[in-house]
Amino acid sequence: MINLFQNISPKNREKLLYTLESSRLTFSKNQLILANITRGNIIGILVSGMVQIIKTDYNGNRCIIEELEENDIFGTNITPLANMDYDILTKEESTVYIIDYDEILNLDLSKDYYNQFVKNLLEIIIEKIEEKNNHIEILTKKTIRNKLLEYFNIESKKTGTRVINLPFNFTNLADYLAIDRSAMSRELKYLKEEGFIEIKNHKITLLYDKY
Amino acid sequence: MINLFQNISPKNREKLLYTLESSRLTFSKNQLILANITRGNIIGILVSGMVQIIKTDYNGNRCIIEELEENDIFGTNITPLANMDYDILTKEESTVYIIDYDEILNLDLSKDYYNQFVKNLLEIIIEKIEEKNNHIEILTKKTIRNKLLEYFNIESKKTGTRVINLPFNFTNLADYLAIDRSAMSRELKYLKEEGFIEIKNHKITLLYDKY
DNA sequence: TGTAAAATGTTGCAATTGCAACAATAAAGT
DNA sequence: ACTTTATTGTTGCAATTGCAACATTTTACA
Numbered sequence: 001m002i003n004l005f006q007n008i009s010p011k012n013r014e015k016l017l018y019t020l021e022s023s024r025l026t027f028s029k030n031q032l033i034l035a036n037i038t039r040g041n042i043i044g045i046l047v048s049g050m051v052q053i054i055k056t057d058y059n060g061n062r063c064i065i066e067e068l069e070e071n072d073i074f075g076t077n078i079t080p081l082a083n084m085d086y087d088i089l090t091k092e093e094s095t096v097y098i099i100d101y102d103e104i105l106n107l108d109l110s111k112d113y114y115n116q117f118v119k120n121l122l123e124i125i126i127e128k129i130e131e132k133n134n135h136i137e138i139l140t141k142k143t144i145r146n147k148l149l150e151y152f153n154i155e156s157k158k159t160g161t162r163v164i165n166l167p168f169n170f171t172n173l174a175d176y177l178a179i180d181r182s183a184m185s186r187e188l189k190y191l192k193e194e195g196f197i198e199i200k201n202h203k204i205t206l207l208y209d210k211y
Numbered sequence: 212m213i214n215l216f217q218n219i220s221p222k223n224r225e226k227l228l229y230t231l232e233s234s235r236l237t238f239s240k241n242q243l244i245l246a247n248i249t250r251g252n253i254i255g256i257l258v259s260g261m262v263q264i265i266k267t268d269y270n271g272n273r274c275i276i277e278e279l280e281e282n283d284i285f286g287t288n289i290t291p292l293a294n295m296d297y298d299i300l301t302k303e304e305s306t307v308y309i310i311d312y313d314e315i316l317n318l319d320l321s322k323d324y325y326n327q328f329v330k331n332l333l334e335i336i337i338e339k340i341e342e343k344n345n346h347i348e349i350l351t352k353k354t355i356r357n358k359l360l361e362y363f364n365i366e367s368k369k370t371g372t373r374v375i376n377l378p379f380n381f382t383n384l385a386d387y388l389a390i391d392r393s394a395m396s397r398e399l400k401y402l403k404e405e406g407f408i409e410i411k412n413h414k415i416t417l418l419y420d421k422y
Numbered sequence: 423t424g425t426a427a428a429a430t431g432t433t434g435c436a437a438t439t440g441c442a443a444c445a446a447t448a449a450a451g452t
Numbered sequence: 453a454c455t456t457t458a459t460t461g462t463t464g465c466a467a468t469t470g471c472a473a474c475a476t477t478t479t480a481c482a
Contacts, residue, residue, distance in 0.1 A: 110321040139350035
């Protein structure tokens with residue numbers, strides 16, 4: 001994950017944060033971040049901790065839209081916060097910077113560090129698109145089995161190994177894949193029985209060559 | 212849709228295209244664009260026409276990942292082209308600029324028009340993220356009916372009207388929603404019979420207040 | 423304009439899934 | 453350490469869906 005302040009000196013980083021009217025906030029576990037932000041168009045930078053972006057619809061179905069780790073960003077434009085049905089939930093104690101998005105577009109890029117900042121932002125957002133493409137790729141599959149296998153393949157490709165360290169617990173994984181948890185549990189059992197995978201704790205080992 | 216060259220003079224636009232090693236290509240209907248591009252990391256700008264980005268998996272299931280119109284962009288980083296299972300297909304005669312993505316990160320942003328260009332790019336990509344969030348929102352729904360209704364709501368919100376002009380034919384709509392076409396056809400019939408919608412040609416009128 | 427190709431509508435049926443309900447285990451909090 | 457809460461595993465069953473097959477209509481194009 002690229003850091004938004006990559007290649008920017010600490011001193012210039014402070015200048016930037018000042019110009020962008022940033023505020024630094026710390027939340028304990030299981031807090032809703034957005035409920036505490038009243039400003040308009042913002043970008044949040046996760047300095048430390050972990051948060052999930054979660055949508056719950058009128059049926060009570062939850063979907064994990066994104067899971068963010070250190071250096072990741074979120075925002076009114078970047079994450080689907082325009083309507084307020086989304087929650088940004090801390091999974092552990094987390095610190096964020098909140099900066100003003102509109103100020104970014106007003107930056108005078110002739111200064112090196114502004115320049116670098118915008119390029120970093122561009123790169124991060126493009127990474128985010130790739131994540132979303134992966135997610136769509138998975139959701140597009142028609143069976144639970146194919147969703148799981150697609151997820152495994154993507155995660156396996158990321159790390160280059162055949163062992164996947166689930167960033168979620170199984171309940172959350174089902175939400176991310178937009179499938180029923182118990183049905184997923186059943187399918188995972190079949191995959192184990194048929195010798196495709198092995199599960200220990202929250203590690204899944206792929207035993208098939210490719211699919 | 213924001214134009215990538217918005218607020219950039221024609222003269223500076225030419226300079227930019229030159230610096231970014233652009234080439235201008237025209238394709239007739241039903242051509243694969245990417246098959247004709249051998250360069251590495253590129254961004255394509257659709258000057259005129261219409262193209263779809265389509266994924267076909269090993270089962271033969273197609274999914275329309277994106278549909279692009281004038282001024283929209285695509286690229287090896289922005290659209291999921293890293294692996295080559297994606298097709299960029301022209302739906303009508305289309306003209307594109309192909310520019311070198313890596314050159315963008317080397318631009319000297321002290322020049323006004325480079326500066327403007329990168330900001331435009333940022334805005335377009337953020338729009339693209341919003342589109343993808345919408346798509347995920349739809350795919351996350353568990354029934355065909357809820358996928359359709361979510362799609363209708365999103366499209367209706369975009370234009371502010373209760374009449375949706377399908378940008379797709381029904382076959383493509385089913386691909387976009389990742390559902391079986393005939394099952395979708397059945398569900399649309401039910402929605403008509405129950406008085407939720409009306410369909411004429413490729414226009415859908417919403418008859419319910421909200422859901 | 424006539425013919426081929428593509429899109430749409432329809433339906434039965436088997437396969438898959440969500441849901442509900444519950445037991446068992448693990449994790450968290452005091 | 454003990455109690456409560458959250459997570460995981462399991463299963464039957466009804467609802468939903470994909471698939472296949474075909475008729476019909478629309479569109480493309482030679």
